[in-house]
Amino acid sequence: MKPSTLAMILAGSRVDELDVLTYYRPKSAVPFGGFARVIDFPLSNLLHSGIEQIAILSQYRSYSLINHIGTGAAWDMIGRHRGISILPPFKDNEDGEVGADWYRGTADAVYKNMDFVKYHKPEEILIISGDHIYKMDYQEVISYHHKKDADLTIAFLKIARSEAERFGIATIDDEDGEQGGRVLKYWEKPENPQADWASLTVLIFKPEVLYEVLQKNQATDSYEFGKDIIPQLMAEGKKVYGYKYKGYWGYTRTVEEYWQSNMDLLGDNPQIDMEAWGLRTNMDHRGICDAQPALIRDGANVTNSLVYNGCVVEGTVQNSILFPGVQVAKGAVVGNSVLFFNNKVGENCIFNKVITDVNSTFGKSVCVGSAIGTVGGRVTVVGWNNHVTDSVAIEEGATIYPNLPPETWSEHNIVKAGEVLK
Amino acid sequence: MRNKKEALVLLLAGGVGSRLNILVQSRAKPAVPFAGMYRIIDFSLSNVMNSGLTKVGVLTQYKPLSLMRHLGTGESWDFTGRSRGVKILPPHTGFKDSDWYKGTADAVRQNIDFLEKNPADEVVLLSGDHIYNMDFDAMLGFHRHKKADVTIGMMVVPMSEIHQFGAGIVDKENRIIDWEEKPENPKTNLASMGIYVFDYKYLLDSLYRDRKEFDFGMHILPRAINNDNVFGYPFYGYWRDVGTIQSYWEANMDVISRDSAISPEAWGIRTNIEAEGRAADYAPARYGYNTKIRCSMISAGCVIRGTVENSVLAPGVVVEEGAVVRDSILFTDCRVGKNAQVDLTICDKRVNIRNSAIVGAGENHKIPNILHPTHLYTGITLVGKEAVVPDGVSIGRNCIINSHSDDKSYLAKNIEDGETV
Numbered sequence: 001m002k003p004s005t006l007a008m009i010l011a012g013s014r015v016d017e018l019d020v021l022t023y024y025r026p027k028s029a030v031p032f033g034g035f036a037r038v039i040d041f042p043l044s045n046l047l048h049s050g051i052e053q054i055a056i057l058s059q060y061r062s063y064s065l066i067n068h069i070g071t072g073a074a075w076d077m078i079g080r081h082r083g084i085s086i087l088p089p090f091k092d093n094e095d096g097e098v099g100a101d102w103y104r105g106t107a108d109a110v111y112k113n114m115d116f117v118k119y120h121k122p123e124e125i126l127i128i129s130g131d132h133i134y135k136m137d138y139q140e141v142i143s144y145h146h147k148k149d150a151d152l153t154i155a156f157l158k159i160a161r162s163e164a165e166r167f168g169i170a171t172i173d174d175e176d177g178e179q180g181g182r183v184l185k186y187w188e189k190p191e192n193p194q195a196d197w198a199s200l201t202v203l204i205f206k207p208e209v210l211y212e213v214l215q216k217n218q219a220t221d222s223y224e225f226g227k228d229i230i231p232q233l234m235a236e237g238k239k240v241y242g243y244k245y246k247g248y249w250g251y252t253r254t255v256e257e258y259w260q261s262n263m264d265l266l267g268d269n270p271q272i273d274m275e276a277w278g279l280r281t282n283m284d285h286r287g288i289c290d291a292q293p294a295l296i297r298d299g300a301n302v303t304n305s306l307v308y309n310g311c312v313v314e315g316t317v318q319n320s321i322l323f324p325g326v327q328v329a330k331g332a333v334v335g336n337s338v339l340f341f342n343n344k345v346g347e348n349c350i351f352n353k354v355i356t357d358v359n360s361t362f363g364k365s366v367c368v369g370s371a372i373g374t375v376g377g378r379v380t381v382v383g384w385n386n387h388v389t390d391s392v393a394i395e396e397g398a399t400i401y402p403n404l405p406p407e408t409w410s411e412h413n414i415v416k417a418g419e420v421l422k
Numbered sequence: 423m424r425n426k427k428e429a430l431v432l433l434l435a436g437g438v439g440s441r442l443n444i445l446v447q448s449r450a451k452p453a454v455p456f457a458g459m460y461r462i463i464d465f466s467l468s469n470v471m472n473s474g475l476t477k478v479g480v481l482t483q484y485k486p487l488s489l490m491r492h493l494g495t496g497e498s499w500d501f502t503g504r505s506r507g508v509k510i511l512p513p514h515t516g517f518k519d520s521d522w523y524k525g526t527a528d529a530v531r532q533n534i535d536f537l538e539k540n541p542a543d544e545v546v547l548l549s550g551d552h553i554y555n556m557d558f559d560a561m562l563g564f565h566r567h568k569k570a571d572v573t574i575g576m577m578v579v580p581m582s583e584i585h586q587f588g589a590g591i592v593d594k595e596n597r598i599i600d601w602e603e604k605p606e607n608p609k610t611n612l613a614s615m616g617i618y619v620f621d622y623k624y625l626l627d628s629l630y631r632d633r634k635e636f637d638f639g640m641h642i643l644p645r646a647i648n649n650d651n652v653f654g655y656p657f658y659g660y661w662r663d664v665g666t667i668q669s670y671w672e673a674n675m676d677v678i679s680r681d682s683a684i685s686p687e688a689w690g691i692r693t694n695i696e697a698e699g700r701a702a703d704y705a706p707a708r709y710g711y712n713t714k715i716r717c718s719m720i721s722a723g724c725v726i727r728g729t730v731e732n733s734v735l736a737p738g739v740v741v742e743e744g745a746v747v748r749d750s751i752l753f754t755d756c757r758v759g760k761n762a763q764v765d766l767t768i769c770d771k772r773v774n775i776r777n778s779a780i781v782g783a784g785e786n787h788k789i790p791n792i793l794h795p796t797h798l799y800t801g802i803t804l805v806g807k808e809a810v811v812p813d814g815v816s817i818g819r820n821c822i823i824n825s826h827s828d829d830k831s832y833l834a835k836n837i838e839d840g841e842t843v
Contacts, residue, residue: 034706035722274705275723289695292687293458293721294707295678303713308706309722310687321706
C-alpha cells in the first residue's frame with residue numbers, strides 16, 4: 001500500500017553550542033548512546049510508527065549523515081513503497097541573489113523541495129527535528145490530528161517555566177483533557193514565558209495548508225517553522241492543535257545538555273532505554289558490525305556503564321559510555337565520561353566528566369576534566385584526532401579543538417580550566 | 423581482472439560434528455556459534471574474503487538451515503557483485519538411490535557440474551570446521567611456484583594428537599613423499615589441516631578417474647603422492663579443529679586469554695549479524711553498580727549485574743545480581759538469575775537459569791557423562807537450547823541438560839555428575 005504520510009526530518013544544521021562536536025558533522029549525526037547517532041532516535045520512531053516515506057533535509061557537512069543513512073535498510077526503509085531520500089540544497093536561480101539557493105531556514109528548506117513533497121501526494125506531512133532524544137508513536141499524534149481535522153498539530157511537552165524562554169511556548173486548552181487541545185497562543189522563545197507547554201518540533205500539517213503558508217512565507221525574510229510558520233497560522237486563525245506528550249525528552253543543544261542526556265542512559269532504570277525503545281542504527285557505518293565483543297581484562301572494573309563491542313578495558317570505568325573501539329589501559333580511571341569511537345586512553349590516565357570525539361589517543365598519566373569524585377564541574381570536550389602526550393593535564397571545562405598538531409602538547413602541558421585550545 | 427590467475431573455493435560444510443553433542447542437535451558444525459557473535463564457518467569464509475578469493479561454493483548436507491540463513495547472500499563476506507558469489511550446494515538426487523555424500527571427494531564429485539561451470543586455474547578445498555587465520559593467496563603462490571598438482575596445508579602438531587589427522591612426510595623441497603591417514607604409530611608430527619589447493623584440471627581428472635574413491639585423505643591424496651606432484655605448504659599460525667567439546671571450550675578460552683591467541687577482529691573475521699534476526703540492533707552492554715568482571719568477552723546487548731570470570735558471553739546475555747558465571751560459554755540471550763552459579767558450562771541459546779540454581783556443582787570433574795562418556799569427561803556441563811534450570815536445582819559436572827527441558831523434566835533437585843536430563 002502506498003504510504004499516506006510523508007515525514008521530513010530537519011537535519012541540516014550545525015549547532016554552535018555543541019562546538020567542536022559539530023565542526024565536521026551536523027548535530028543529527030553526533031554519536032549518542034554508545035553506538036548510535038542522534039538521528040537514529042527519530043528514525044527509529046518513524047520505523048516503529050510505520051511511516052514509510054522519509055526525506056532528510058541536510059545542508060551542513062552532509063557526508064557523515066549520508067554515510068550513516070546508507071540505503072535506509074537499517075530502518076527497514078527499502079522496499080516498493082518505502083524509502084529515505086536525502087535532500088541537499090541545489091543551484092536554482094542563475095543570477096539571483098547570493099546565497100538564495102542555500103536553505104535559508106527550516107521552512108525554506110521544505111519550500112525548496114516542494115516538487116518532491118507534491119510528487120508523493122501525502123495525506124499529511126510530518127515535520128520533525130533530527131536533533132532530539134525521545135520515543136514517540138507518531139501515529140498517535142497523526143490520529144489526533146485527523147480526529148480534530150486540524151490544519152496543524154504540534155506535539156508539546158510540559159516543562160519548567162524557568163526553561164521556557166528557549167522554546168516555542170504555547171497555551172493549550174483542555175478540549176481533550178490529557179490528550180491535547182486547541183493551541184490558544186504561541187510564542188517563539190519568549191523573554192517572559194506565560195505558559196509551560198514547549199514545542200517538540202513535531203509538526204503535522206494538512207498538505208494544502210503547508211503549501212499555502214510556505215508560499216506566503218517566501219515573501220518575508222525569515223523562514224523558520226517555529227519563528228514564522230506557526231505564528232503565521234495562529235494569526236490566520238487556522239485550526240492549530242496541541243498534542244500533549246508525556247515521555248522523556250532529551251535535549252542535545254549544548255555540551256552540558258548533551259552530557260546530561262548521555263547520563264540519562266545510565267542507572268538501574270535508565271530514562272533512555274535503547275533496548276526497550278527498539279533503537280536501530282546503521283551497523284555498517286564505521287563498520288561497527290565488525291567489532292568483536294568487548295574484552296574485559298584482568299584488573300578491569302566496570303560499573304554503571306555502557307560498553308559496546310570492540311572495546312578493550314583494563315582499567316576502571318564508572319558512569320561512562322564507551323563507543324566501539326575504545327581502549328582503557330591499566331590503571332586508568334574513566335568516570336562520568338562519554339568516549340566516542342576508537343579513543344585510546346593510556347595507562348594511569350584520569351578522566352572525569354569528559355566528552356572525547358573520535359580517534360583521539362592519550363598517553364600515560366593524562367588527566368582530563370573535573371577533579372576525581374566530583375560531577376559538578378563543567379564538561380571538558382576534546383575534538384577528534386588529537387594525540388595527547390604523556391602527563392598532560394587538561395582542566396575542567398576546557399575545550400580542545402580537533403586535529404591539533406602533535407607539537408601543541410609540548411607547549412601546553414597544562415590546559416587551564418575553561419581554556420579553549422585551538 | 424581476467425588475465426590474473428583465479429581460484430575457485432569449495433567449502434565443505436556438511437560435517438555432522440557429532441562429538442559436539444547437543445550443540446549440533448539443530449545445526450551443522452560450521453554453524454555452531456563461537457566467540458560470542460561469530461559462527462565457526464566465519465573463520466573460513468573470512469579467510470577466503472581476506473585472501474581476495476571471490477567465488478565460493480559451500481557444500482552442505484547435515485541440518486543446513488541455520489547455515490544457509492547465516493550465509494544469506496554472502497554480502498557479509500563481500501561475495502556479492504558481478505564476478506563474485508557464494509553458492510550453496512546441497513546434496514541432490516542423481517541416478518542412483520543413495521546419493522548422500524559418501525565422503526569428501528564424493529561430495530565434490532557430486533557437484534562436478536558446479537566445477538565445470540566455473541572454470542578456474544585452481545580449486546581451493548576447505549573445511550568449514552576450523553578456527554584459524556590463514557592467507558590462501560600466499561598458499562596459492564606457493565602452489566604455483568612449485569608447479570604442484572596438489573598442495574596441502576600442513577602444520578606441526580603434538581605427537582600425541584597426530585593420530586587424529588592425515589600425516590605427511592616431506593623432503594627438503596616440501597614435496598610430500600609419504601602419507602599416513604590417522605596413523606597409530608606416526609613417523610611425523612606434520613599434520614594435514616584439511617586445506618588443499620588442486621590444479622583445476624588435475625582435480626577434475628582425479629574425480630572422473632574412479633568413482634569409488636570417496637575420500638580425499640583416504641583415496642585421492644595417497645595416489646597423488648605416489649604418482650604426481652604433491653607439496654606440503656607449511657603453516658605456522660593459529661589453527662584449531664574444534665570438533666570436541668573440550669577443544670571447542672579451549673578455543674573459546676583462547677579468545678579471552680591474555681595474549682589473545684584468537685583475535686577475530688584483528689584477523690578481519692566477519693559475520694552475518696542479520697542472520698540472528700535482531701542481533702544487529704543490540705544496544706551496548708550494560709554494567710550495573712555491583713559487577714565484578716574479570717578476563718571475559720562481553721557482547722553488545724548483555725546486561726551484567728553480577729560476577730563474570732573467564733567467560734565468553736554472546737549478545738543479549740543477562741547475569742543478574744549475585745549470580746556468578748565462571749569459565750563458561752553462554753550463547754545468545756541466555757539468562758542467569760539472581761544468586762545462580764554457572765561454572766565450566768556451555769549454554770546454548772536462550773537457556774534460562776533461574777534464581778539460585780547451580781550449574782556445574784561440586785569439584786569432581788572425573789565422572790564422565792554416562793550416555794556420552796567420550797564427549798564429556800573433563801568436567802564441562804552442556805545445557806541445550808532454550809532449556810530451563812529451575813530455581814534451586816543443582817547440576818553437577820559432565821552433565822547434559824537437553825534442549826527445551828523445563829520444570830517437569832527434572833526428577834530431582836540434584837542432578838549428579840555425569841547425568842543427563
